[in-house]
Amino acid sequence: MPDTGLHFAQPWWLLALLLLPLIWLWLRYSRPLKRQGLESRYADADLLPYLTGEVRGRQQNNTSVLAAWMLTWALFSIAMAGPRWDYERISAFQPAAELVILLDISASMNISDVRPSRLARARQEIQDLLRLNPGIRVGLIAFATVAHVVAPVTEDMETLKRVLPSLSTELVRLPGSRLGNALEKAGLLLGQDEQLSRHILLITDGDFDEPKLLEKVDELAAKNIHLHVLAVGTEGGGLVPERFVYTAGGRTPVSRLNIPQLENIAKHGKGLFQVADYHEKDVKKVLDLIIADADQQQMEEMPTRVWNERFYLPLIPAIFLIMYLFGRSNRFARGAS
Numbered sequence: 001m002p003d004t005g006l007h008f009a010q011p012w013w014l015l016a017l018l019l020l021p022l023i024w025l026w027l028r029y030s031r032p033l034k035r036q037g038l039e040s041r042y043a044d045a046d047l048l049p050y051l052t053g054e055v056r057g058r059q060q061n062n063t064s065v066l067a068a069w070m071l072t073w074a075l076f077s078i079a080m081a082g083p084r085w086d087y088e089r090i091s092a093f094q095p096a097a098e099l100v101i102l103l104d105i106s107a108s109m110n111i112s113d114v115r116p117s118r119l120a121r122a123r124q125e126i127q128d129l130l131r132l133n134p135g136i137r138v139g140l141i142a143f144a145t146v147a148h149v150v151a152p153v154t155e156d157m158e159t160l161k162r163v164l165p166s167l168s169t170e171l172v173r174l175p176g177s178r179l180g181n182a183l184e185k186a187g188l189l190l191g192q193d194e195q196l197s198r199h200i201l202l203i204t205d206g207d208f209d210e211p212k213l214l215e216k217v218d219e220l221a222a223k224n225i226h227l228h229v230l231a232v233g234t235e236g237g238g239l240v241p242e243r244f245v246y247t248a249g250g251r252t253p254v255s256r257l258n259i260p261q262l263e264n265i266a267k268h269g270k271g272l273f274q275v276a277d278y279h280e281k282d283v284k285k286v287l288d289l290i291i292a293d294a295d296q297q298q299m300e301e302m303p304t305r306v307w308n309e310r311f312y313l314p315l316i317p318a319i320f321l322i323m324y325l326f327g328r329s330n331r332f333a334r335g336a337s
Helices: 009-031 049-052 065-079 116-133 159-164 180-190 213-222 259-269 281-301 312-336
Strands: 084-088 097-104 137-143 145-155 197-204 225-231 273-275 306-309
Touching: 009 065, 065 084, 065 312, 097 116, 097 145, 097 180, 097 281, 116 137, 116 159, 116 197, 116 281, 137 159, 137 180, 145 159, 145 180, 180 197, 180 225, 197 281, 213 225, 213 259, 225 259, 225 281, 259 273, 259 281, 273 281
Parallel strands: 097 137, 097 197, 197 225, 225 273
Antiparallel strands: 084 306, 137 145
16 A cells, blocks of 8 residues: 555544444344343333333334444544545754854945945844754854854744844954854854754855865865855955955055856855845745755754645534434433423
């Protein structure tokens, strides 16, 4: 039989059906062997049931009532056994995927080569992701030279939305952007549960100059933690506002989007690289990829089948039989009175 065919969730309840032939045999052979004896010579026929103990002989001998009770018992037994067939594959109630967002808040993120600014554009991307989130647990880390955990991995999207406006480049005291420390903290937030689909989304304009950065990304990939990159900015770049950086020789540095470097980071992280646009398609691609990975993880580690239960089908005729039986009982009661 195919795994989508009819089967029972609690098949032991079907053993209750074995009581039906036993009850029928007991009723069949517990009746008096002689319906009429010598007492019929001295008593009226209408009084015989009272003399033989069959006070309600007419009701007890009603075959249709007995059959109705037995059928009702059978229907309730089948309902308790839980008949079901077909199933749907849905996401588990406990989210099977976790995502940590790394938001770059270094001075270069204040450049307005994308409107209204790189950082504002990045915050809008995070808002789109939180709004489209289908049940993924999300954490948030803001980083420049030092990484700070803004929110641990949580299901509370509203809290994350409320803290986003407070994340700005003014929180940064030292110039520069170091990704390594942020990756280490993201790995700690995601933990060691390999049954979950674990991902990191880096939102940055890039231009990292750190030794052994790709080695840290490879270490996360070896733990089955994927790193996706959402680049914010343009290759033409723009001038970093003077109040956010130290200038040398009166020259203000120019920050350009380093696409080859960010693509290489995403490649080592076994993730997706995209340049942020003004539509929600970019974050939706990331979410779809995470959900696909979570589904694959669930098929390997956790059951995700939800069967279509049909226990209510035998209950429908059983209810009508109960109404019939109690209706007959009431009529008998009225007749007796």
